[in-house]
Amino acid sequence: MIKVAVLGYGVVGSGVVSVLLRNKDRIRQNAGQEIEVKYILDIKKFPESSHKPLFTDSFDTIRNDPEIKIVVEVIGGTKAALDYTRQSLEAGKSVVTSNKELVALYGNELMNIAAEKGVNYLFEASVGGAIPIIRPLVQCMTANIIGEIYGILNGTTNYILTDMEKSGSDFNAALTEAQKKGYAESDPTADIEGHDTCRKICILSSIAFGSHVHPEHVQTEGIKGITIKDIQNAKALGYKVKLLGRSRSVGDKVLAFVAPHLVSDHSVLSGVDDVMNAVVIRGNAAGDVVFCGAGAGKLPTASAVVADIIDAVRHVHARRWIGWSAGTADMLIDPEFMESAWYIRTDATRDKVMREFGSVIFAENHNGGNANDGGEISFISTVINKRTLQDLLSRDITALSKFRILGDY
Amino acid sequence: MIKVAVLGYGVVGSGVVSVLLRNKDRIRQNAGQEIEVKYILDIKKFPESSHKPLFTDSFDTIRNDPEIKIVVEVIGGTKAALDYTRQSLEAGKSVVTSNKELVALYGNELMNIAAEKGVNYLFEASVGGAIPIIRPLVQCMTANIIGEIYGILNGTTNYILTDMEKSGSDFNAALTEAQKKGYAESDPTADIEGHDTCRKICILSSIAFGSHVHPEHVQTEGIKGITIKDIQNAKALGYKVKLLGRSRSVGDKVLAFVAPHLVSDHSVLSGVDDVMNAVVIRGNAAGDVVFCGAGAGKLPTASAVVADIIDAVRHVHARRWIGWSAGTADMLIDPEFMESAWYIRTDATRDKVMREFGSVIFAENHNGGNANDGGEISFISTVINKRTLQDLLSRDITALSKFRILGDY
Numbered sequence: 001m002i003k004v005a006v007l008g009y010g011v012v013g014s015g016v017v018s019v020l021l022r023n024k025d026r027i028r029q030n031a032g033q034e035i036e037v038k039y040i041l042d043i044k045k046f047p048e049s050s051h052k053p054l055f056t057d058s059f060d061t062i063r064n065d066p067e068i069k070i071v072v073e074v075i076g077g078t079k080a081a082l083d084y085t086r087q088s089l090e091a092g093k094s095v096v097t098s099n100k101e102l103v104a105l106y107g108n109e110l111m112n113i114a115a116e117k118g119v120n121y122l123f124e125a126s127v128g129g130a131i132p133i134i135r136p137l138v139q140c141m142t143a144n145i146i147g148e149i150y151g152i153l154n155g156t157t158n159y160i161l162t163d164m165e166k167s168g169s170d171f172n173a174a175l176t177e178a179q180k181k182g183y184a185e186s187d188p189t190a191d192i193e194g195h196d197t198c199r200k201i202c203i204l205s206s207i208a209f210g211s212h213v214h215p216e217h218v219q220t221e222g223i224k225g226i227t228i229k230d231i232q233n234a235k236a237l238g239y240k241v242k243l244l245g246r247s248r249s250v251g252d253k254v255l256a257f258v259a260p261h262l263v264s265d266h267s268v269l270s271g272v273d274d275v276m277n278a279v280v281i282r283g284n285a286a287g288d289v290v291f292c293g294a295g296a297g298k299l300p301t302a303s304a305v306v307a308d309i310i311d312a313v314r315h316v317h318a319r320r321w322i323g324w325s326a327g328t329a330d331m332l333i334d335p336e337f338m339e340s341a342w343y344i345r346t347d348a349t350r351d352k353v354m355r356e357f358g359s360v361i362f363a364e365n366h367n368g369g370n371a372n373d374g375g376e377i378s379f380i381s382t383v384i385n386k387r388t389l390q391d392l393l394s395r396d397i398t399a400l401s402k403f404r405i406l407g408d409y
Numbered sequence: 410m411i412k413v414a415v416l417g418y419g420v421v422g423s424g425v426v427s428v429l430l431r432n433k434d435r436i437r438q439n440a441g442q443e444i445e446v447k448y449i450l451d452i453k454k455f456p457e458s459s460h461k462p463l464f465t466d467s468f469d470t471i472r473n474d475p476e477i478k479i480v481v482e483v484i485g486g487t488k489a490a491l492d493y494t495r496q497s498l499e500a501g502k503s504v505v506t507s508n509k510e511l512v513a514l515y516g517n518e519l520m521n522i523a524a525e526k527g528v529n530y531l532f533e534a535s536v537g538g539a540i541p542i543i544r545p546l547v548q549c550m551t552a553n554i555i556g557e558i559y560g561i562l563n564g565t566t567n568y569i570l571t572d573m574e575k576s577g578s579d580f581n582a583a584l585t586e587a588q589k590k591g592y593a594e595s596d597p598t599a600d601i602e603g604h605d606t607c608r609k610i611c612i613l614s615s616i617a618f619g620s621h622v623h624p625e626h627v628q629t630e631g632i633k634g635i636t637i638k639d640i641q642n643a644k645a646l647g648y649k650v651k652l653l654g655r656s657r658s659v660g661d662k663v664l665a666f667v668a669p670h671l672v673s674d675h676s677v678l679s680g681v682d683d684v685m686n687a688v689v690i691r692g693n694a695a696g697d698v699v700f701c702g703a704g705a706g707k708l709p710t711a712s713a714v715v716a717d718i719i720d721a722v723r724h725v726h727a728r729r730w731i732g733w734s735a736g737t738a739d740m741l742i743d744p745e746f747m748e749s750a751w752y753i754r755t756d757a758t759r760d761k762v763m764r765e766f767g768s769v770i771f772a773e774n775h776n777g778g779n780a781n782d783g784g785e786i787s788f789i790s791t792v793i794n795k796r797t798l799q800d801l802l803s804r805d806i807t808a809l810s811k812f813r814i815l816g817d818y
Contacts, residue, residue, distance in 0.1 A: 019552050019694045030551040085441035124549070132541075133550030139548070140533070142439040143428050143715030267699055268680040270688075278677075285428045285712035286539035286702060292677055293698035303694035306552030358563030 015302030018366035098125035130300030144283025201245030212327035424711030508533035539709030553692025564684035610654030621736035
């Protein structure tokens with residue numbers, strides 16, 4: 001029997017305890033021994049909980065208990081979570097987490113401590129919720145040189161975009177609906193401004209390309225600027241609007257950014273709706289491999305956390321082979337040099353657009369810029385980089401929206 | 410340095426040698442040591458090959474060479490492949506394979522020999538080509554009780570169905586096209602009659618549910634009966650036709666079968682076209698997780714084989730934790746008891762269909778059974794099991810085609 005402590009009894013923490021109980025037999029079989037939760041740390045009291053005797057507010061009790069071999073950090077944030085993770089690893093305990101912020105900011109340092117102490121720091125649940133992505137990347141794509149990783153990495157924004165598309169709601173109404181359903185937090189900033197997606201693409205990039213990619217170096221654009229018109233125009237052109245985190249290897253540098261994109265109706269990603277997430281890994285032998293599933297939620301996230309706990313039980317003294325070196329800001333390439341076709345919504349005339357942009361594809365749901373649609377048109381440009389795009393737009397074409405079209409350029 | 414022998418220098422074998430060379434540095438880094446191909450066994454001669462000195466036609470040389478720790482069996486079939494696999498494992502060498510037929514028929518026996526000898530028998534490439542599926546199922550979904558697995562598991566048939574849909578070709582023309590492009594073999598029986606899909610769903614079922622599911626016990630229907638009308642009718646109803654292997658756990662039994670299905674245009678699977686494969690795993694915590702990628706091809710399959718080689722290098726003396734017990738025929742439940750909505754194409758009248766089937770959804774591309782469409786109509790039934798369906802059809806409604814609609818029933 002192995003004993004674990006769960007730090008934080010919120011959505012994920014209670015899910016972890018629940019999955020450990022619900023699938024006890026299967027988990028014992030897979031782990032090779034029973035896994036028992038000895039402590040649950042939370043500043044709140046849960047007097048009604050059937051796990052009441054397990055609650056503690058003393059992290060020291062957990063750190064000093066030699067029976068505790070694995071600490072599950074599902075507090076979130078970077079304050080207590082960072083402190084307790086460091087202390088747990090220093091005390092020779094493996095740590096399993098779903099905390100993408102912590103991994104994106106301090107992953108390199110924390111893995112170094114884990115390596116030094118001969119324990120594990122595992123974070124499968126930090127990207128893609130239930131989707132197995134970190135382990136497949138590290139263990140299954142090993143024969144490949146990874147060229148690119150991208151995906152729909154945030155369930156809240158994907159829910160909002162899907163709702164806008166399906167119900168015709170505007171952004172604010174869709175956000176309110178998402179909050180009502182528990183898919184968006186009361187302060188939704190980290191999700192809708194793309195920071196959460198940014199943290200996740202940083203973690204994936206760091207693993208795939210070997211150096212720590214820091215969130216503050218990654219250009220990040222959220223979904224607040226997307227209007228219902230953009231969603232409708234995209235549909236008329238045969239696309240859906242999705243927020244993507246993208247990262248590719250360019251020589252010994254990394255090009256990473258977060259931005260809304262148009263993805264073709266014929267792509268697998270266009271079927272990834274609501275709170276689903278999807279990650280595409282491009283290997284030089286495997287080609288594109290896509291992983292989809294529930295990107296968030298109590299049990300899906302717990303599924304990934306518990307898989308890591310089982311892995312840590314099986315390899316309690318072994319160092320796992322995830323790791324990357326410290327990164328630098330100059331390792332990142334500015335995405336403005338990356339070419340793509342662009343979706344543009346503008347109040348300029350068709351003639352003007354054709355004069356400046358040459359051959360473009362206009363969305364057919366407009367009436368050529370007449371009063372009925374507010375004088376707006378939308379179109380898809382040829383393949384150009386962002387600098388060229390901005391140069392063309394500077395010639396008196398106001399882009400009310402501009403998004404990249406996902407494609408093989 | 411670790412030395413391996415590659416048995417069979419066909420598409421996959423030459424791909425394996427090619428990937429090992431092309432990604433040598435990355436592979437050495439991931440494996441912890443260099444991997445060198447010492448022998449290539451093939452009955453054919455390759456006098457022009459740059460690997461000429463490695464070729465041998467003597468398996469005994471390989472078996473008796475203590476330097477060979479890993480044997481890569483990519484011969485295919487169950488004759489020499491079975492014999493050499495047994496001998497290699499008995500000689501204490503790990504075996505890595507892409508041979509789904511061998512694993513589906515003899516997996517249990519071969520894994521038992523491997524376990525006895527303390528070596529590995531690994532077969533990630535046997536299902537889904539490049540898609541990491543076996544390792545995620547065994548290592549990442551460990552916190553879940555798996556309820557169901559299904560997917561598009563054969564690239565040839567998926568290519569043919571996609572071609573019929575996109576170009577309007579009939580089955581024979583699409584098959585010829587697939588053969589021209591190298592996506593179908595000159596004898597395409599195993600693919601188009603569903604046997605290949607059957608082998609793969611057997612392997613996935615055996616892993617997920619713990620007992621060997623034998624291909625001869627699994628009802629298997631291929632794609633030869635699918636007409637261009639079915640494809641068009643499905644489209645009019647908002648679906649695509651896909652050949653699925655399906656398997657679910659029902660109590661301590663398994664319900665597994667292979668048959669063409671209609672999948673909704675809104676599903677992730679509908680975006681899985683051409684030679685792409687996709688596997689859906691339903692866990693009781695994770696929910697549905699979907700894995701997509703190239704289901705066949707030289708480098709994609711080699712990507713999975715080489716990942717297994719790397720794994721075997723890392724765990725050269727350890728037994729891997731894949732395994733299942735011997736299965737029995739009575740472990741399988743007849744799919745006729747499984748409910749679903751059905752797509753039916755018939756020459757019966759609408760009135761007659763409504764009289765027998767009650768409330769149905771008719772495809773709108775028909776003219777109500779008039780001469781223009783040969784007097785045919787097509788419709789989707791309510792949710793009923795196959796026995797009820799056959800009972801209804803026996804009342805003088807001839808089903809020209811009948812396929813299940815994939816859905817959550």
